[in-house]
Amino acid sequence: MSPAIAPDRLSMTFHALSDPTRRAILSRLASGPASVNELAAPFSMSLPAVSKHLKVLERAQLIKRGREAQWRPCELKAEPLKEADAWIEQYRAMWEARFDRLDEYLQELQGKTKKP
Numbered sequence: 001m002s003p004a005i006a007p008d009r010l011s012m013t014f015h016a017l018s019d020p021t022r023r024a025i026l027s028r029l030a031s032g033p034a035s036v037n038e039l040a041a042p043f044s045m046s047l048p049a050v051s052k053h054l055k056v057l058e059r060a061q062l063i064k065r066g067r068e069a070q071w072r073p074c075e076l077k078a079e080p081l082k083e084a085d086a087w088i089e090q091y092r093a094m095w096e097a098r099f100d101r102l103d104e105y106l107q108e109l110q111g112k113t114k115k116p
Contacts, residue, residue, distance in 0.1 A: 010087060013080040016060035022053050026062060029076035039074060
């Protein structure tokens with residue numbers, strides 16, 4: 001039996017981002033720290049369900065949970081998002097280059113089909 005392979009950080013980031021509730025939580029945290037109750041308010045789900053989403057975000061290192069007396073604020077950590085953006089950027093550049101070549105080709109075709 002082979003040992004389980006631990007998922008890499010990029011895979012964990014994309015997994016965490018795959019759920020719209022988790023993306024909404026990250027959007028909220030972009031404006032500053034919030035408690036679990038504050039994060040749960042816009043959703044029609046239980047606090048334990050929201051906590052499960054927070055655990056996924058925390059495992060992906062997208063949030064940090066703190067403790068200030070009775071308040072347990074959650075805070076956005078942007079580093080994994082920067083890594084995901086850098087990974088996506090390499091493909092964005094490739095597709096933009098392909099679209100530019102397609103645009104040039106279409107303009108060339110239009111020039112050939114136009115009659116003076």
